[in-house]
Amino acid sequence: MSSVEHPSTVTEPIVDVTQTPTPTVGPLHSGTFRDRLPRRAQIAFSYFMVTKPRIIELLLVTTVPAMVIAAEGWPGWLLVFNTLVGGALTAGSANTINNVLDRDIDSVMARTSKRPTVTQEVQPRAAMIFGVVLGIIGFAWLALLVNLTAALLATSAILFYVFAYTLGLKRRTPQAVVIGGAAGCVPVLTGWAAVPGASLAAPEPWLLFALIFWWTPPHFWALAMKYREDYAAAGVPLLNVTHGNREATRHILLYSYLLLAVVLLLLAGFRAGIGYSAFALALTGGWLVFAHRLRREPTVKNGMRLFHYSTSYLALMFIGAAVDAVI
Numbered sequence: 271m272s273s274v275e276h277p278s279t280v281t282e283p284i285v286d287v288t289q290t291p292t293p294t295v296g297p298l299h300s301g302t303f304r305d306r307l308p309r310r311a312q313i314a315f316s317y318f319m320v321t322k323p324r325i326i327e328l329l330l331v332t333t334v335p336a337m338v339i340a341a342e343g344w345p346g347w348l349l350v351f352n353t354l355v356g357g358a359l360t361a362g363s364a365n366t367i368n369n370v371l372d373r374d375i376d377s378v379m380a381r382t383s384k385r386p387t388v389t390q391e392v393q394p395r396a397a398m399i400f401g402v403v404l405g406i407i408g409f410a411w412l413a414l415l416v417n418l419t420a421a422l423l424a425t426s427a428i429l430f431y432v433f434a435y436t437l438g439l440k441r442r443t444p445q446a447v448v449i450g451g452a453a454g455c456v457p458v459l460t461g462w463a464a465v466p467g468a469s470l471a472a473p474e475p476w477l478l479f480a481l482i483f484w485w486t487p488p489h490f491w492a493l494a495m496k497y498r499e500d501y502a503a504a505g506v507p508l509l510n511v512t513h514g515n516r517e518a519t520r521h522i523l524l525y526s527y528l529l530l531a532v533v534l535l536l537l538a539g540f541r542a543g544i545g546y547s548a549f550a551l552a553l554t555g556g557w558l559v560f561a562h563r564l565r566r567e568p569t570v571k572n573g574m575r576l577f578h579y580s581t582s583y584l585a586l587m588f589i590g591a592a593v594d595a596v597i
Contacts, residue, residue, distance in 0.1 A: 316391040317400060320369050321362035329361050329457045330354055331585045335592035336461035336478055339540075340468035343596055352415040353464040357457055359408030360424040364431040364453070366401030370394050371436050375504035381497055412460075419463040419470075427456035444509040451486035455479040477536040481587065484529045488522040488561065489580040495519075495573035519568045522576070526561040530554050536591075546594035553583055553590075 307315060333353060337345045344350075369376070369387045373394060376382035386392040392400075405428050412421035435450030462468050462475040494501060494510040495518065501508045510518045533554050537547050560576040 313391075316386040317397075320366050320386045320392050320397055320400070321404070322365035322369070323362075325365060326358050326361045328581070328584070329454060330357060332478070332482060332588050333357055333457045333461035335588035336458045336475065337465055338592040339474060339478075339595040340462045340465040345465050349416070349464060352411070353420065353461060356408050356412035356416060356420070357424060357460055359404050359411060360428055361457070363401050363403075363405030363408055364428040366397055366404060367428075367432050368436050370397045370401065371432070372440075375441075375506060378504040379497065379500035381500060412464075416464045417466075420460045423456055423460045423463055427453045427460075430456075441506060444507050444512050447490050447508070448487050451483055451490075454486060455482040458482060473539045477532070477539045478588070478591075480532045481529075481536060482584065484525060484532050485580065485584055488525040488529070489577060489584075491518045491522050492564070492573045492577040492580065495568070496570045515573075516568050519565045519573075523561045523565045526558055530558065533587075540591065540594070542591075543594050543597070546590050549590050550587060553586055557583055 334350060337350060337353065369385055372382075373385070373387045376385050377388045382388065387394060387397050405425065409421045409425045412424055431450070431453035435446060435453060439446035439450055456479075458478045459470060459475055462478075463470055468475075491509055494508050495515045498508075498510045498515055502511045509521060513521075533550055536542075537550060542550070557576075557579065560572070560579050564572040564576050
């Protein structure tokens, strides 16, 4: 929806929207945690962190419910295990290669300055080899233990994320988050295709795809309100940078109503029961409350409230859809 396709940083006199960014912290990001490990464990931990495990976790949360819906029940432990392992390997591949390619801008941004590819805990060449090997193993794992369609879909997500998003769009246009978000939707299709007899010609997997696709931009723009100065310093033309946080809140609200439209289509397409319909609409109504509050008061605090809510929202929507498909 943005008409500007090149960076032109907007300066805003809005209170509380340009707080000083803080690095990502937590048990997995803490330097003291890593330092307490034996040397070999430290190296392994650094390679683990370069795959962005928290992002992988969210991707896998959408894969299993898609499999359950496709199978209209539990698809089997072995199939789920093999699909998740293959999905984690391919997602880790894309994230690792992204870390290598973005290490220059990551070094400028406070929240990413501790990534192993920036601190040289993992050398760029070694990380690139690691990422490519993960992708090859992931493709082979899915092709041999799941099916070729699932393997091709997962690999297509790597290629799209690396070439279309990281190399093509991220440093050129505010629309990178919108278009590039398609890569994060592919695990749903991979999970669906993994189930024997499930057809990608059915509307259901594409409705799930659309749910994630329209969820992604407002989710990310809300987070970016906190790190706007980070992205501006790195020269990344994120919507929050080129148009400002206040304009980003307008887009967040508009995309929130697009998300509501997708939810209504999903409920109709899934022939959802009354219970899940009420649950999904209540969740989406809560999202809209947060989005309207953010539009009225475009503060970092309100942005982070929507961001945290949106993370739980996606998981609950998918889990609820899986439960509804089974009962």
